[in-house]
Structures are given as C-alpha cells and as structure tokens.
Amino acid sequence: MSEWPNNIARKAVLEFQAYGARGGATDALHLDANESPWSPPPVQSTGGFNRYPEQQPAGLRTRLADLYGAMPEQILVGRGADEAIEVLLRTFCEAGEDSILVCPPTFGYFATCANIQGAGIVEAPLRADFSYDGTLINDKMRAAGPSLKIAFLCSPNNPTGNVIDAKIVLDLCENFPQTLIVIDEAYGEFTGADSFADQIDTYPNLVVLRTLSKAYALAGVRAGVAIADPRIITLMLKVLPPYPIPRPVEQVVMAALTPAAMPVHEARLKLWKSERERMGQALKASPFIRKIYPSEANFLLLDIEEDEKLLRALAKYQVKIRDFRSILPGKMRISIGSVEENDIALAAFGVEVKAKRQNRIGEAHRKTKETDIAVRVNLDDVSGTTIDTGIGFYDHMLGALAKHGGFSLVLSCAGDLEIDAHHTIEDCALALGTALSDALGDKAGAGRFGAHIPMDETLAKVAVDLSGRAAMVFKGEFPTDHAGEFPVEMCPHFFESLAQTLGASIHIEVSGTNTHHMIEACFKGLGRALMPAFKREGTDIASTKGVL
Numbered sequence: 001m002s003e004w005p006n007n008i009a010r011k012a013v014l015e016f017q018a019y020g021a022r023g024g025a026t027d028a029l030h031l032d033a034n035e036s037p038w039s040p041p042p043v044q045s046t047g048g049f050n051r052y053p054e055q056q057p058a059g060l061r062t063r064l065a066d067l068y069g070a071m072p073e074q075i076l077v078g079r080g081a082d083e084a085i086e087v088l089l090r091t092f093c094e095a096g097e098d099s100i101l102v103c104p105p106t107f108g109y110f111a112t113c114a115n116i117q118g119a120g121i122v123e124a125p126l127r128a129d130f131s132y133d134g135t136l137i138n139d140k141m142r143a144a145g146p147s148l149k150i151a152f153l154c155s156p157n158n159p160t161g162n163v164i165d166a167k168i169v170l171d172l173c174e175n176f177p178q179t180l181i182v183i184d185e186a187y188g189e190f191t192g193a194d195s196f197a198d199q200i201d202t203y204p205n206l207v208v209l210r211t212l213s214k215a216y217a218l219a220g221v222r223a224g225v226a227i228a229d230p231r232i233i234t235l236m237l238k239v240l241p242p243y244p245i246p247r248p249v250e251q252v253v254m255a256a257l258t259p260a261a262m263p264v265h266e267a268r269l270k271l272w273k274s275e276r277e278r279m280g281q282a283l284k285a286s287p288f289i290r291k292i293y294p295s296e297a298n299f300l301l302l303d304i305e306e307d308e309k310l311l312r313a314l315a316k317y318q319v320k321i322r323d324f325r326s327i328l329p330g331k332m333r334i335s336i337g338s339v340e341e342n343d344i345a346l347a348a349f350g351v352e353v354k355a356k357r358q359n360r361i362g363e364a365h366r367k368t369k370e371t372d373i374a375v376r377v378n379l380d381d382v383s384g385t386t387i388d389t390g391i392g393f394y395d396h397m398l399g400a401l402a403k404h405g406g407f408s409l410v411l412s413c414a415g416d417l418e419i420d421a422h423h424t425i426e427d428c429a430l431a432l433g434t435a436l437s438d439a440l441g442d443k444a445g446a447g448r449f450g451a452h453i454p455m456d457e458t459l460a461k462v463a464v465d466l467s468g469r470a471a472m473v474f475k476g477e478f479p480t481d482h483a484g485e486f487p488v489e490m491c492p493h494f495f496e497s498l499a500q501t502l503g504a505s506i507h508i509e510v511s512g513t514n515t516h517h518m519i520e521a522c523f524k525g526l527g528r529a530l531m532p533a534f535k536r537e538g539t540d541i542a543s544t545k546g547v548l
C-alpha cells in the first residue's frame with residue numbers, strides 16, 4: 001500500500017513521468033527551450049518575456065507563502081483559486097468512480113469541476129439558516145466510503161456569507177484521514193476568523209484555498225493558491241500545466257503585494273468592512289427587502305420581495321446584482337463597492353441616503369530602485385493615520401501635516417536609508433502630492449489659502465494656491481543642519497516636491513531659533529492652509545477661469 005497521499009491519487013497520475021519543462025532562465029546560455037533570444041517589441045528588457053517562466057516562480061511562491069503564513073513548499077500558485085480546484089479534481093478523482101462532497105448552496109465551481117472530470121457529487125446541504133450541519137456531513141461521508149476523495153467547504157461561504165465552525169473542520173480532518181478536507185477561504189480577509197492555514201502542519205489531509213481576486217483587487221490578473229502538505233502539492237504540480245503563471249502576472253502580483261502596499265490594503269479592508277455594516281443597516285429600510293443575512297464576506301445575501309419592481313429600479317440606476325432565484329427562492333447577492341457605488345445601489349433599493357457622505361480617497365504607489373512607497377489619503381475621514389518612512393522625525397512631520405490638514409494618511413516607504421534620507425523624503429513628498437491631487441479630483445472646492453503658525457519662538461507663514469501650476473518659494477534659515485536624521489535642506493525640498501505633484505504654489509516664510517520647531521511649524525502651517533481647501537463644501541471652483 002503506497003503512502004499518503006499517493007494512496008488516494010488517480011493511478012494515472014502516479015504512473016506517468018512529470019513533464020520535463022525548463023522554465024525560469026538563469027544566467028546560463030539558454031539554447032534549450034526554443035525561445036527567442038530577443039525581447040518582444042516594444043522592448044521590455046527587464047521583463048524576461050522571451051523566456052519561459054518557472055512552473056512556480058520562486059519569488060512569487062515565497063511572497064505568497066509569507067502572506068498566508070505557510071512554507072513555500074506548502075504552496076501551489078495557480079491561475080486563481082479556480083485552477084487549484086480543477087487540479088485537485090484532476091489529481092485525485094477517477095472519472096466514473098470517485099466523488100466529492102459539497103454543501104449547497106455554495107460556490108458552483110466545485111461541482112462544475114467534478115462534472116468536467118466525471119466525478120460524482122455528494123451533497124450535504126446547509127441548514128435552513130445556512131449554518132453547516134457537521135453531523136450530516138459526517139453521515140454522508142461515512143455512507144459514501146473511500147471513493148469520496150474530497151470535501152469542499154467554503155468559509156465564509158459564497159453566496160451565504162457565513163463562516164464554518166472550526167470544530168466541524170478539525171473533526172472532519174481527524175475522522176476522515178483518507179479524504180482531502182478543502183477549505184475555500186476566498187473571502188478570508190473579510191472575517192475575523194483565523195485561517196485554517198495554521199493547521200496544515202497538524203493535518204496532512206487539510207487543503208486551504210486563497211485568492212488574490214477579492215481582497216487584493218487582482219481578479220483580472222488571475223492568481224490564487226492551494227496551501228497543503230508538501231506531498232499533496234508535489235502531486236498537484238504533476239497535473240498543473242508547465243507554465244501557468246505568465247511573467248507579467250508575477251510582476252503585477254509582486255508589485256501589488258510589496259511590503260509598502262500592505263498598509264494600503266489594510267485601510268481598504270477596514271473601509272470595506274465598515275461599508276458592509278453600513279449597507280447591512282441601511283438596506284433594512286428598503287421596501288424590497290425581507291431579510292438581510294449576516295455576512296463575513298464582501299457581499300450580502302438578500303431575501304427580496306417585489307422582485308420585478310426591484311429589477312426595474314436596478315436597471316434604471318444601472319446597478320447589477322447577482323440573481324440566485326433559480327437555486328434559492330427570492331435570493332439575490334450584492335457585492336460591497338465603494339462608498340459612492342453603495343450610495344447609488346441604496347438609491348436603487350429605494351433607500352434615501354441622508355447626509356450624503358463624501359469620501360474623497362486618493363492613492364499613489366511609487367516604486368523605483370531607491371524607494372518603494374504606497375500612500376493613501378482620505379480627505380473625509382481623519383481616522384486611521386499610520387506613517388512609516390523609517391525616519392522618525394519625518395513620520396512626526398507628516399503626521400502633523402495630516403492632522404492639521406484634517407485628512408487621514410496611510411504612508412509606508414521602504415527606502416535606501418543606508419545611503420541617506422534624500423530619496424525617501426523626496427519620493428514620499430512626490431507620492432503624497434499625487435495622492436492628494438488624486439483625492440481632490442477635478443479640484444472642485446479648491447482655491448487660495450494661508451495660515452500663520454506660532455510655536456514658541458518660531459513663526460511660520462504659509463500660503464497655498466491650488467492652481468494646478470507648481471511653484472515653491474521658501475524663506476528661512478535653520479540654526480542647525482539636522483533635526484533627528486532629517487537634514488534641514490530637505491525641508492524646502494519636501495515642499496518643492498509636493499508642490500510639483502499636487503499642482504500647487506506653496507510660499508513659506510519661517511523664522512525662529514529652534515530647528516525642530518521651525519520645520520514642524522512649516523508642516524503644520526501647510527496642513528492648516530490646506531484644510532479649508534480640502535474641507536470646502538459645495539462645487540464652486542474658486543477661480544474666474546472656471547478650472548484650476
């Protein structure tokens with residue numbers, strides 16, 4: 001009898017030799033894969049696009065292992081979690097003999113893949129309240145016997161939004177050691193529940209699926225993973241095509257998941273969850289809704305009445321939601337969008353949005369050889385500021401600018417501080433200006449503003465014109481050459497860089513005898529000057545020309 005997991009794999013998969021692909025060109029002279037020696041036009045000299053990629057690009061695998069708290073050899077990267085589902089079926093289910101278990105209503109692709117593979121489908125439906133029925137799952141699996149190779153459980157479940165009780169999962173792993181227990185955590189980032197990835201070391205039959213399509217905004221890029229015992233991954237890699245991850249996909253994923261970008265993802269998730277709560281509350285007032293199911297995902301399952309009238313209203317507002325009525329009477333699923341999108345959806349549902357909140361968010365991502373920066377500003381929410389540039393004094397100054405400017409700032413930078421502070425300070429200023437300009441949109445409400453900031457012996461006078469034209473004039477002499485690790489010549493340079501990407505004229509005059517006070521007064525003063533520009537109500541543009 002062969003060892004786990006070969007004893008449950010398809011015979012054919014065990015018997016053939018893995019395809020011997022050579023992907024991932026190294027420094028050697030590569031005349032072994034019939035590739036072109038030239039980059040494709042337009043010349044992408046750094047892309048390596050003329051070379052086949054590795055089956056599992058090492059850097060990507062390591063990054064995703066780190067993201068999900070696993071070891072690289074426990075990870076299979078595929079074209080979405082969807083491909084991991086397909087490969088599981090093709091690796092373990094013999095056509096016409098084996099079967100899988102699903103708990104409907106759930107994600108339809110489990111059954112689709114079983115149908116394509118010719119595997120049977122055993123159903124252990126969710127209870128009426130959509131909770132998982134552990135006893136029923138157990139009974140069905142016992143009755144099916146060893147030909148039931150895989151149990152697919154989805155948590156939070158799509159389309160119902162609820163999570164599975166961890167005890168059900170761990171008992172199944174314990175009681176059915178010859179069956180793969182697969183937990184699809186496509187919406188794992190949206191719940192407070194722990195990932196089952198922590199249990200992979202304990203249970204050799206547990207498989208966790210994750211995707212970059214939902215929380216990480218990469219649905220169009222196609223990347224997702226299976227996390228499991230390395231022996232399971234090895235078998236699955238035999239079935240996975242030789243080059244599933246195109247090089248541009250690897251590059252986009254790595255860029256979207258740089259350490260600097262992670263605080264931005266966190267801020268988005270926080271807003272997403274608060275919008276889920278807001279929508280859950282607000283939709284209660286809709287005349288079309290009988291019931292809203294509690295959700296730990298980025299969608300809500302709704303029980304609808306007057307369906308046809310609702311569909312007409314949705315069409316009028318051009319809002320699409322997912323219709324589940326053919327399998328779940330009266331049910332439709334709505335995804336949680338941006339604040340503005342959700343407000344439009346509420347209007348379609350006949351809910352009056354009082355005190356329409358603006359939510360002007362701007363983001364900038366900037367990566368060069370010297371710095372890797374992600375910035376997110378929200379001009380309409382002061383909560384959630386986190387700043388990490390690696391320069392304590394600079395963090396303090398940017399914090400003062402955001403606080404006095406009345407906006408929240410998430411800014412994270414990995415810079416070449418081993419050289420000096422110059423690139424970090426300059427590039428953060430450029431990225432911040434871009435993010436602010438992004439948040440201001442067409443600059444409605446912008447104009448000309450000023451502030452005077454005294455700090456003990458120091459006085460800073462700041463005047464700003466959000467004119468779209470960049471200029472910076474700085475008058476002041478600092479008594480020392482540094483404040484902390486912050487070189488004083490970078491103070492005017494910061495404002496110059498910011499003016500450039502913000503599209504503003506910034507005039508600063510500062511006098512005093514304490515360098516720390518003087519720099520801080522300049523940053524605070526700019527915040528104070530910008531505050532009315534950012535806070536301005538209405539849509540008037542403060543220029544006779546009509547545009548800024």
Ligand SMILES: *Cc1c(COP(=O)(O)O)cnc(C)c1O
Binds near residue numbers: 080184219
């Ligand atoms: C969206 C979704 C997936 C698919 O993820 P991809 O990585 O885009 O293939 C998998 N499982 C569930 C439950 C989903 O809702």
